[in-house]
């Protein structure tokens with residue numbers, strides 16, 4: 001089952017990725033995407049191994065952003081790859097069937113192209129402007145999600161980009177399977193409590 005909440009770490013000067021993972025897992029996050037942008041690959045692998053220990057302790061899945069080699073070498077649960085990263089089929093051939101593969105879409109055309117591939121979920125964004133990601137694609141907004149999700153889409157679609165807790169009801173109503181958030185949790189006064197709040201808001205707004 002693809003989680004309703006994809007928690008994503010970010011490069012912050014004051015707090016390590018490992019500590020971010022721990023805080024989110026303590027709040028109940030069961031799906032962690034390790035997104036390290038500003039470190040050499042060797043350092044990212046070390047961080048990934050430590051993040052994996054924490055995820056295992058809490059029973060959370062660990063998804064590695066961008067680096068399929070690291071995902072394979074540490075036997076993470078999966079990878080998230082974008083349009084500029086390894087092509088999805090190449091990632092599947094490299095990782096085999098036992099890894100979760102998620103891919104980024106920014107448009108309806110991206111979604112339709114990706115859903116023909118052997119992947120497990122699509123991250124569709126940005127919902128609104130966010131400074132967490134550089135080179136952001138044009139904002140989709142709630143109306144954009146409604147248009148895209150009105151199509152017959154089989155893969156779970158995860159909304160991403162500037163999402164706040166109060167957006168959750170309308171995003172789920174539009175047909176998203178779940179959401180991915182980074183700064184909402186990482187920059188919260190109490191990240192574990194914020195994680196709990198997001199999870200309970202998701203649970204209260206899922207209409208079977």
Ligand SMILES: Cc1ncc(COP(=O)(O)OP(=O)(O)O)c(N)n1
Nearest residue numbers: 080081082083104123124158160180
């Ligand atoms: C769930 C989810 N959706 C989209 C993205 C963005 O991935 P990408 O386009 O590769 O951009 P970077 O995260 O690598 O900057 C994501 N990470 N997660």
Ligand SMILES: Cc1nc(C(=O)O)sc1CCOP(=O)(O)O
Nearest residue numbers: 125126130132161162181182183
């Ligand atoms: C990593 C990422 N990808 C996006 C996309 O649109 O593809 S937006 C984004 C940033 C998500 O972080 P925050 O919750 O802090 O906005």
Ligand SMILES: [Mg+2]
Nearest residue numbers: 066081082085
């Ligand atoms: Mg990427």
